[in-house]
Amino acid sequence: MAFFNHLARRSFAQSAAMANAIKNVTVIGSGLMGSGIAQVAAQTGHNVTMVDIDPVAVEKAQKRIGASIARVAKKKFGEGDDAAKFMNESMSHLKTSTDAVASVESADLVVEAIVENLKVKKELFSKLDGAAPAHTIFASNTSSIPIAKIAEATSRLDRFGGLHFFNPVPVMKLLEVVRIPETSDGTYEAMKGWGKAMGKVTVECKDTPGFIVNRLLVPYMFEAVRLVERGEASPRDVDTAMKLGAGHPMGPFELMDYVGLDTGKFIIDGWHADYPDEEIFKPSPMLEKLVADGKLGVKSGEGFYSYKK
Ligand SMILES: CC(=O)CC(=O)SCCNC(=O)CCNC(=O)[C@H](O)C(C)(C)COP(=O)(O)OP(=O)(O)OC[C@H]1O[C@@H](n2cnc3c(N)ncnc32)[C@H](O)[C@@H]1OP(=O)(O)O
Ligand SMILES: NC(=O)C1=CN([C@@H]2O[C@H](COP(=O)(O)OP(=O)(O)OC[C@H]3O[C@@H](n4cnc5c(N)ncnc54)[C@H](O)[C@@H]3O)[C@@H](O)[C@H]2O)C=CC1
Secondary structure, three states: HHHHHHHHHHHHHHHHHHHHHHOOOEEOOHHHHHHHHHHHHHOOEEEEEEOOOOOHHHHHHHHHHHHHHHHHHHHOOOOOHHHHHHHHHHHHOOEEEEHHHHHOOOEEEEEOOOOOOOOOHHHHHHHHHHHOOOEEEEEEEEOOOOHHHHHOOOOOHEEEEEOOOOOOOOOOOEEEEEHHHOOOOHHHHHHHHHHOOOOEEEEEEOOOOOOOOOHHHHHHHHHHHHHHHOOOOHHHHHHHHHHHHHHHOOOOOHHHHOOOOOHHHHHHHHHHHHHOOOOOHOOOOHHHHHOOOOOOEHHHHHHHOOOOO
């Protein structure tokens, strides 16, 4: 028994060491999720480089992070010097760039949070694979794409996994840590350890559609749209019903607007393509039209609801 305790202690120590070895974090994508992941990594003392192809997106992200860190600081320290110190210290850990290749040169971990498109994700990781150091762990924040399909663009399958955060990242405590068969134990332990260093509660996931939360949440959200498409209730009443009847903080339509209708469409289109006979993965004409009209939810000012001031 002592031998196995020794092994357990050693593997825990190894994973803690590997997680502690994750100091330099590069986040690719500075949208809703990338900016949140970069913010929390900076708040928890990591050296963070946040990257985007779109310089305007980087600028917007810096503003979003500044406002969000102010809310976190106020919640933690109230007003005054400690809050200001927390904000300044957090922001001092954050750099931005539009050069993804240069940004991974000394990365211990790369977290990708770009558009939910397999081709674009694979192109990015293939490019980074040749630029990042051999020890660097690659992880995707994808909502729905199989990690294995993304990882096959690289030569580091043993150092590849999924780190699936939840929106808004500074608030939602959960982190889904996904492994593919080739993910080494050391990599997996390091990813879980880093999640804890980020202040998250981690759950272990296999590389299955939607991992845990989205496999349950996305079909629920699309069933809500189908209920409205059948004329059985209004979006507002469905949201009220789920908040007051099921205790959800947001109803499904508010949540889809919050997540982004484009992201919702990317997810369901991917699953429908892979599982064409699965009823609950069927796309929604109502959502298709909104996305086609550029109504992407909060991020575009209008989705199921209007957010124009
Ligand atoms: C699609 C995927 O792949 C996976 C996903 O992410 S699925 C989506 C998962 N996310 C959810 O389900 C979110 C559900 N909604 C909620 O939890 C809440 O509505 C919410 C946290 C977003 C907002 O909470 P709320 O009570 O309605 O409003 P609000 O008062 O603004 O915020 C509550 C607290 O969170 C904090 N907060 C909210 N948004 C924040 C942000 N962006 N940054 C920092 N703090 C924030 C606020 O400081 C606030 O705390 P105080 O009131 O003490 O200051
Ligand atoms: N929106 C949500 O609630 C959640 C989304 N996710 C996942 O996170 C990822 C990002 O989603 P969002 O942040 O919502 O998207 P978003 O649209 O807000 O941000 C995506 C960002 O990626 C940038 N980008 C696109 N291609 C790029 C490239 N090749 N190199 C660098 N930057 C590039 C875009 O300019 C944009 O700023 C997606 O995979 C999504 O499925 C995961 C959890 C929750």
